[in-house]
Amino acid sequence: MKFEKNILGIGAGYVGGPSMAIIAYKCPTYKVTVVDINPQRIAAWNSDDLPVYEPGLDAVIAATRGKNLFFSADIEAGIRENDIIFVNVNTPIKMFGAGAGMATDLQYWEKTARQILQYSRSSKIVIEKGTFPVKTALAMERILSNNKTVHFDVLSNPEFLSEGTALKDLENPDRVLIGFRETESGIKARDTLVEIYANWVPRERIITSNIWSSELSKLVSNAFLAQRISSINAISAFCEKTDADITEVARIVGMDSRLGNKFLNASVGFGGSCFKKDILSLVYLCRHYNLNEVADYWEGVIKINQYQQERFILNMLNAMFNTITGKKICLFGFAFKANTGDTRESPAIFVARRLLEEQAEIVISDPKALKNARNDLQLEGIAGKVSYIEDPYEAAQGCHAIAVLTEWDIYRDLDFQKIYGTMTKPTFIFDGRNILDHEKLFKIGFNVYPIGKPALVHF
Ligand code: UDX
Numbered sequence: 001m002k003f004e005k006n007i008l009g010i011g012a013g014y015v016g017g018p019s020m021a022i023i024a025y026k027c028p029t030y031k032v033t034v035v036d037i038n039p040q041r042i043a044a045w046n047s048d049d050l051p052v053y054e055p056g057l058d059a060v061i062a063a064t065r066g067k068n069l070f071f072s073a074d075i076e077a078g079i080r081e082n083d084i085i086f087v088n089v090n091t092p093i094k095m096f097g098a099g100a101g102m103a104t105d106l107q108y109w110e111k112t113a114r115q116i117l118q119y120s121r122s123s124k125i126v127i128e129k130g131t132f133p134v135k136t137a138l139a140m141e142r143i144l145s146n147n148k149t150v151h152f153d154v155l156s157n158p159e160f161l162s163e164g165t166a167l168k169d170l171e172n173p174d175r176v177l178i179g180f181r182e183t184e185s186g187i188k189a190r191d192t193l194v195e196i197y198a199n200w201v202p203r204e205r206i207i208t209s210n211i212w213s214s215e216l217s218k219l220v221s222n223a224f225l226a227q228r229i230s231s232i233n234a235i236s237a238f239c240e241k242t243d244a245d246i247t248e249v250a251r252i253v254g255m256d257s258r259l260g261n262k263f264l265n266a267s268v269g270f271g272g273s274c275f276k277k278d279i280l281s282l283v284y285l286c287r288h289y290n291l292n293e294v295a296d297y298w299e300g301v302i303k304i305n306q307y308q309q310e311r312f313i314l315n316m317l318n319a320m321f322n323t324i325t326g327k328k329i330c331l332f333g334f335a336f337k338a339n340t341g342d343t344r345e346s347p348a349i350f351v352a353r354r355l356l357e358e359q360a361e362i363v364i365s366d367p368k369a370l371k372n373a374r375n376d377l378q379l380e381g382i383a384g385k386v387s388y389i390e391d392p393y394e395a396a397q398g399c400h401a402i403a404v405l406t407e408w409d410i411y412r413d414l415d416f417q418k419i420y421g422t423m424t425k426p427t428f429i430f431d432g433r434n435i436l437d438h439e440k441l442f443k444i445g446f447n448v449y450p451i452g453k454p455a456l457v458h459f
Helices: 016-026 039-045 057-064 075-081 107-119 136-144 166-171 184-197 211-241 246-254 275-288 292-319 347-357 370-379 392-396 416-422 438-444
Strands: 005-010 030-035 069-072 084-087 124-128 152-156 176-180 206-210 328-332 361-365 386-388 401-404 428-431 447-449
Touching: 005 016, 005 075, 005 107, 016 030, 016 057, 016 069, 016 084, 016 166, 030 039, 030 075, 039 069, 057 166, 075 107, 084 107, 084 184, 107 124, 107 136, 124 136, 124 184, 136 152, 136 211, 152 184, 152 211, 176 184, 176 211, 184 206, 206 211, 211 246, 211 275, 211 292, 275 292, 292 347, 292 401, 292 428, 292 447, 328 347, 328 392, 347 361, 347 370, 361 370, 361 392, 370 386, 392 416, 416 438, 438 447
Parallel strands: 005 030, 005 084, 030 069, 084 124, 124 152, 176 206, 328 361, 328 401, 361 386, 401 428, 428 447
Antiparallel strands: 152 176
């Protein structure tokens, strides 16, 4: 069968996999190929056990794989045979050298640019899809302009999807943003990408802008979202010192339609691969341009997030008579948020590390993230008495305390009377997500410590 367009996605991770799958799903007349430097990852995409968990993803893959969606480890052939290339490689925080711990590590991205340059035999549209710090498209253009016979147009097309709702976000996005260059071929490239999205996204939601605005908007969107969480979390600390209740405060604030009610849930802190990385990248760029006050302002968002996690641990310690040495603590949830197995930058990693430093014993429970949790502890060199038990009833048995770290729905509906019966007394529960019925838990016998509201204790 001859396809109307041949599209390649480089990078088969949390963004690349689902977003390429949706293009294939929505555009049956296009052929979509996804390649990755990691052959095991490709093998997993070709198996029944997909490497990424997202509600609805299985069905989309089942409908497209082998028809117009293909996963392959052959990057060279992929680049040669496709003229539209989405670059979905990961851009983690740089951990060494200049900008260590802040700047974005562009090594995978640059390797990809060089591969595109090396293997291309015809003109291509190259689309940067991940979050890249401002002006990387320019660097991409410069690398690619080293081939004088083949022409490349570079577009920026930041992905705004949020994990756990990736499929919904991709099928029905608030906006699709395309940054392009005002040249004849740049405009043509832009129109090609608009045409792809117009297969399922209403035209008025497809926004085009200059390439730098497009790159920067992605960082700024994430910085604003994270800033809201840090703002409400900062106020939660204040509420705990006074008689105010953060849920009430957030509800009242959120009813101002200018602000809206989203992203106002106080929590143990935000996690995920994007917020911290993007804000740090913004801070780094501000410092580069000598905007130190602006950099400090945004860095404050990250500092409050660290403070909130540390505060959570100190509250636990304080509540449990200033010693948790030898006590058994059960973590309900390890993923950075519900409906994903992703644990990148999850507050749970910090909590686990700190509890083990205090020589507590921890039991980690999570419906989807146990494999990642195990890897994280190993990679971060976090050692101590740790067990991994998926079933929450079994996990809590014999523990002194439960700490809720992820807002999984299953934790809302547990039989806490039964759980209480199997735990060591006095029994503590720290609700780092404010998802439980605190009054009810208190009546059962738990000492209850929510975020940003008075603790309910029996002593
Ligand atoms: C985010 C952005 O939302 C998305 O647009 C961008 O493309 C990628 O980064 P994601 O990291 O998947 O998406 O998760 P998100 O739902 O934004 O949550 C981030 C973190 O904030 C999670 O740890 C979540 O639990 C926490 N959070 C969120 C809160 O603590 N309180 C809230 O009110 C909302």
